[in-house]
Amino acid sequence: MIVQRFVKWCETATSTQRAEGAAILSRALLDGRITAEERPGADAALMLMLDDPSPKVRQAMALELADGRGAPRAVLRALCEDNDSIACIVAGRSPALSDDDLIDLVATGSEALRGAIAARRLVSARVAAALAELAASDTCITLLGNPGAEIASISYRRISERHGEVAALRGALMARDDLPSTVRQTLILRTGQALAELPMLRNLVGGDRADRLAFEACERATALLADNIGEAEVPALVEHLRASGQLNVAFLLRMVCTGNIDLFAAALVRLSAMSDRRVRTILADGRQSAFRTLMTAAGLPVASAPLFRCAVAVWRELATGRLSVAVEDVPQVVMQRVAGSFPASQGDSGFDEIMRFLHRLAGETSREAARQHARQLAA
Numbered sequence: 488m489i490v491q492r493f494v495k496w497c498e499t500a501t502s503t504q505r506a507e508g509a510a511i512l513s514r515a516l517l518d519g520r521i522t523a524e525e526r527p528g529a530d531a532a533l534m535l536m537l538d539d540p541s542p543k544v545r546q547a548m549a550l551e552l553a554d555g556r557g558a559p560r561a562v563l564r565a566l567c568e569d570n571d572s573i574a575c576i577v578a579g580r581s582p583a584l585s586d587d588d589l590i591d592l593v594a595t596g597s598e599a600l601r602g603a604i605a606a607r608r609l610v611s612a613r614v615a616a617a618l619a620e621l622a623a624s625d626t627c628i629t630l631l632g633n634p635g636a637e638i639a640s641i642s643y644r645r646i647s648e649r650h651g652e653v654a655a656l657r658g659a660l661m662a663r664d665d666l667p668s669t670v671r672q673t674l675i676l677r678t679g680q681a682l683a684e685l686p687m688l689r690n691l692v693g694g695d696r697a698d699r700l701a702f703e704a705c706e707r708a709t710a711l712l713a714d715n716i717g718e719a720e721v722p723a724l725v726e727h728l729r730a731s732g733q734l735n736v737a738f739l740l741r742m743v744c745t746g747n748i749d750l751f752a753a754a755l756v757r758l759s760a761m762s763d764r765r766v767r768t769i770l771a772d773g774r775q776s777a778f779r780t781l782m783t784a785a786g787l788p789v790a791s792a793p794l795f796r797c798a799v800a801v802w803r804e805l806a807t808g809r810l811s812v813a814v815e816d817v818p819q820v821v822m823q824r825v826a827g828s829f830p831a832s833q834g835d836s837g838f839d840e841i842m843r844f845l846h847r848l849a850g851e852t853s854r855e856a857a858r859q860h861a862r863q864l865a866a
Contacts, residue, residue, distance in 0.1 A: 502541035509536050509544050513551035517558065530559045537565050542573060549573045553580040560588075567592055571599040579603030586613050593617040598626060605630040612637045619643075624650040631659035638663070643670045651677040668716045669727040672709055676731075679705035707851065709733070710741050713750050725753045734758060736791050737844055743798040744818045744848055759784035770799050794841060797824050818849040 497505055512532060515521050521529045536544055549566050552558040553576050563584060566577045578584070578592055578600050590613060593601055601622045604614065606629050618630050619642035627646050630636050643660065647670050650656045657674050660666055682688065683701035692700070709728075716724060728734045734754050742751040748770070755766045759781060769777040778792040798821045804810035805817070812820055822845035 497536075497539075502539075502543050505536070505539060505541065506543040506547040509533070509539075510547040510551050512536075513548050513558075517552070517555035519557075530562070533559060533562050534565075537562065542570065545569055546573050546576070549576040553577050554582070556583050558583050564588065567596070567600070571597055574600055575603035579607055586611050589614045590617045593621055598623050602626045602629055605636070606633060608635050610636040612639045612642070615639070616642045616645075619645040619649075624653045624656050628653075628656050628659045631656070631663055638665070640667045640670070643667060644673075647673055647677075652681070654681065668712060668720045668724045671712055672724065672727060675705050675708045675712065679708075703847075706738065706741065709738070710745060710747070713742065714745070714747055718749070721750055721753050722757075725750065725757050728754070729757055736787060736794075736841075739787070740791075740794060740798065740841070740844065741848060743795060743802070744821055744845070745852065746802060746814060746817065748799070748802060755781060755785050758786055771803070773800055773803065794821075794825060797821055815852040815855065816849075818845055818852055821845060822849055 496508070500508065512529060516526075516529050516533070533548065536548060539545060545566060548562070549569075552563060552566070558581065560583060563577055563581055567574045567584075567588075574596065578589070578596070584592075589604055589607075593604060593614065594617065596604075601618060602625070604610070605618055605622065605626050610618075610630065610633060615630060615636050615638045618626060619638070622630070627650055630638070631646070643663070643666055646656070647660060651674060657678060660670065660674055679701040682704065683697050685697070688700075689697045713724065725734070728738070734757075739751060739754060742748075742754070752763070752766050752770060755761070756763050759766065761781070761784060766781065769781050773796060775792070775796065778796045779789055782789055782792040782795070798817075801810065801817055801820050801824070805812065805814075810820075822842065825842070825845065
């Protein structure tokens with residue numbers, strides 16, 4: 488009966504009146520003012536209004552039905568397939584849409600529709616994964632800025648892989664507290680690459696120096712990242728660095744010189760396939776032959792063993808009270824000891840490169856200590 492009366496009324500009503508009627512009917516359905524006996528007729532009337540030639544009518548339905556859990560699912564799905572101005576209202580708000588519904592819409596809908604889904608009050612990990620795989624960078628930025636979005640590690644990685652060249656997206660990723668350290672490190676490299684390719688920088692300092700500056704900035708940023716991750720994240724970061732070829736002598740020497748012995752040990756465990764206990768015993772005992780064996784097993788140059796042994800010894804002396812220096816002075820102490828212990832190596836290109844690295848590292852740590860002191864004085 489409702490359907491027949493409604494259809495007859497629609498024949499003479501204006502589009503504005505039909506929109507008002509659609510809104511009233513939708514509101515009555517959600518408010519429970521329609522009885523169980525009347526419900527099938529009301530649902531049928533709403534289905535008929537989906538074919539109304541005026542978008543104002545369908546928009547009125549969308550605005551009323553979007554926030555209700557009792558809206559007819561078939562009507563909601565049909566509205567989500569309407570033009571974007573209507574579909575985005577429902578897709579972006581309706582709690583009656585399931586994850587499967589939303590994933591289908593991400594796969595088949597427009598970018599505007601994906602953006603509306605990314606901005607929903609709550610976005611499940613499954614829906615976020617679909618967006619990470621298919622959405623454009625702007626939509627992914629919306630998703631990353633949504634505190635109600637649950638984003639899995641693999642989705643972070645896919646967003647980074649697909650859109651890591653977009654500076655605004657890199658910033659949105661970095662702003663997420665739950666971003667895995669492996670993805671953060673990848674973003675460090677992408678940012679360094681973008682820095683090195685800046686025409687202004689390359690014209691100012693030259694291509695080679697721009698590349699070197701970017702590399703050194705990435706090296707420092709990765710070391711800072713490694714210093715600030717939780718113990719549970721260390722194995723994943725170590726494996727990421729190993730797989731990307733970044734666990735080289737310079738990086739490991741930076742780790743041990745700046746006191747990140749845990750990551751240094753974890754890296755040697757991963758590279759050498761020795762047990763954690765065995766590696767830490769070698770580092771604690773400091774025996775020369777054991778260090779050489781460890782370096783060989785880790786695939787590192789045997790010539791680097793004395794360098795690492797010297798750096799670890801400085802920290803061991805510092806821990807036991809046999810050495811009294813500021814933490815930021817450790818690279819300088821290591822440099823002095825290496826230079827004094829291997830005078831015959833001076834002039835060798837490899838040795839000189841290591842000494843330049845230690846000199847640069849000593850300068851970095853001293854400058855950072857000065858900055859921290861200045862900040863404390865200003866506080």
